[in-house]
Amino acid sequence: MTIRLEPLAKTDIDGVMSWVNDPRVMGYFRDRQEPISREDELAMLEKLIASGYDHVYSIFHDTVIDNMIGEPYTDSKYVGQCALHLDKTLRSARLFIAICHDHQRKGYGSGAIQQLLAYAFDVLRLPSVELTVRSENRHAQTMYVKLGFNFVENQLKSYKLGDRVLDMVLMSARDPKRAA
Numbered sequence: 001m002t003i004r005l006e007p008l009a010k011t012d013i014d015g016v017m018s019w020v021n022d023p024r025v026m027g028y029f030r031d032r033q034e035p036i037s038r039e040d041e042l043a044m045l046e047k048l049i050a051s052g053y054d055h056v057y058s059i060f061h062d063t064v065i066d067n068m069i070g071e072p073y074t075d076s077k078y079v080g081q082c083a084l085h086l087d088k089t090l091r092s093a094r095l096f097i098a099i100c101h102d103h104q105r106k107g108y109g110s111g112a113i114q115q116l117l118a119y120a121f122d123v124l125r126l127p128s129v130e131l132t133v134r135s136e137n138r139h140a141q142t143m144y145v146k147l148g149f150n151f152v153e154n155q156l157k158s159y160k161l162g163d164r165v166l167d168m169v170l171m172s173a174r175d176p177k178r179a180a
């Protein structure tokens with residue numbers, strides 16, 4: 001399995017629209033629960049692309065297909081979005097990831113996060129990356145721990161989903177080359 005990250009482009013709008021209004025995906029996001037129009041999402045993509053603080057990528061799964069007739073070709077499927085939102089003052093970043101519901105639990109998120117962490121630590125030279133995850137999302141927390149994240153704090157009653165008030169967990173990964 002090959003996971004490829006490509007810088008976000010306006011041409012990724014169809015892929016983004018495949019998950020951005022899906023409540024099975026968006027229910028895990030803290031900042032927005034309302035549906036968004038294609039036009040508004042395109043404006044958001046343009047803003048993210050122009051930002052100097054957001055490193056946003058589309059996630060693709062590439063499979064080499066041998067059609068037995070001629071040259072093999074690569075089948076590329078959009079599977080989600082990921083980002084590092086920089087806080088230059090603190091020299092850290094907040095990680096964001098969204099995987100289309102049909103592509104979840106197949107290793108795409110882990111592969112994308114590994115690449116993002118390598119970029120954050122080796123290229124951007126950040127000492128740490130953090131994220132928040134719903135306290136009830138044990139599957140994601142287990143994955144994050146396997147990828148080098150540690151629990152930092154519980155953020156009680158910090159997230160509202162419809163009528164429910166939920167707890168979040170702050171997690172952080174440190175550059176292993178800088179760890180003492």
